[in-house]
Amino acid sequence: MLSQAYSALEKLGRSVVKNSKRLVAPGSEPESSSDTCSFGEKKVLTKEEIDSAWKRVEESSVKTLPNDLILDELELDTARFLVSAIVRRHIEDNHSFLLPPNAISPAGTWSDLSELQDNELVYIQSQTYRLPSRTRIYLFLRNALWFTVPALRFYLEKSDTIRAILARDEGNSFGLYEIDGDSEMFGYAIYCSGSYFNHDCDPNVRKERRGRSMAFYAKRDVPPGEELCINYIDLNDVVKVRREALSKYWYFDCSCRRCARELDAEV
Ligand SMILES: C[S@@+](CC[C@H](N)C(=O)[O-])C[C@H]1O[C@@H](n2cnc3c(N)ncnc32)[C@H](O)[C@@H]1O
Numbered sequence: 109m110l111s112q113a114y115s116a117l118e119k120l121g122r123s124v125v126k127n128s129k130r131l132v133a134p135g136s137e138p139e140s141s142s143d144t145c146s147f148g149e150k151k152v153l154t155k156e157e158i159d160s161a162w163k164r165v166e167e168s169s170v171k172t173l174p175n176d177l178i179l180d181e182l183e184l185d186t187a188r189f190l191v192s193a194i195v196r197r198h199i200e201d202n203h204s205f206l207l208p209p210n211a212i213s214p215a216g217t218w219s220d221l222s223e224l225q226d227n228e229l230v231y232i233q234s235q236t237y238r239l240p241s242r243t244r245i246y247l248f249l250r251n252a253l254w255f256t257v258p259a260l261r262f263y264l265e266k267s268d269t270i271r272a273i274l275a276r277d278e279g280n281s282f283g284l285y286e287i288d289g290d291s292e293m294f295g296y297a298i299y300c301s302g303s304y305f306n307h308d309c310d311p312n313v314r315k316e317r318r319g320r321s322m323a324f325y326a327k328r329d330v331p332p333g334e335e336l337c338i339n340y341i342d343l344n345d346v347v348k349v350r351r352e353a354l355s356k357y358w359y360f361d362c363s364c365r366r367c368a369r370e371l372d373a374e375v
Pocket residue numbers: 224225279280303304305306307308358359360361362363364
């Protein structure tokens with residue numbers, strides 16, 4: 109089914125990108141089709157406004173893919189990731205006997221994913237353009253898969269499943285880097301249990317990618333009860349730069365002891 113869904117997407121994705129004939133400046137707000145939502149003025153959106161934007165899009169009628177529903181390459185990547193997640197959920201819901209016993213993928217199950225921190229509000233509030241982008245991806249998938257892969261309609265009729273996946277992907281996924289060499293980044297992956305590590309600027313755990321898995325090792329002896337933390341950012345930076353990075357890309361103010369110590373030393 110995954111290949112069926114991917115091939116439907118690939119065909120549509122290619123034709124949509126090919127027909128788009130337009131260049132947009134990186135980082136500019138993408139245009140939206142009539143069914144998607146847009147916010148002319150940049151403003152901080154409330155939870156209610158975000159909910160009602162999704163509801164409006166859900167209420168639009170299912171039709172064959174409209175010509176003006178254009179996804180850029182990054183959005184198409186997101187669409188592929190979403191398809192693999194909903195296919196996985198479909199298998200867990202309906203054909204769990206197909207999954208090898210006790211062979212939980214490193215990514216975790218659907219229920220593991222649902223339990224992760226939901227970051228939709230904070231991310232959309234910080235980058236408003238993401239909302240029309242996400243609703244476009246949802247509409248694209250719903251219209252592209254509705255007739256070609258009817259088994260997935262259940263997950264696309266309402267936006268909850270797509271919203272839930274995107275809300276957990278943000279802020280919980282790990283960057284995948286080349287192990288040796290120049291640290292080229294290959295992409296992102298979610299490892300549900302690994303997402304419970306908080307950040308510390310003097311972490312007691314280090315992460316190491318091993319093929320498709322992520323391994324975590326203690327960096328020193330850890331007394332029972334001490335919180336296990338990894339680092340989300342470069343630890344060689346000075347406190348101001350570290351905190352700015354955590355605030356800009358992770359949307360939190362670091363409460364670790366190293367930050368407190370270094371901030372104290374500055375005053
Ligand atoms: C990947 S999650 C870590 C698990 C999360 N604490 C949970 O309960 O699911 C990242 C979130 O944890 C919190 N967090 C992680 N490290 C932190 C730190 N050093 N200071 C403050 N908040 C932190 C922030 O809310 C951040 O968005």
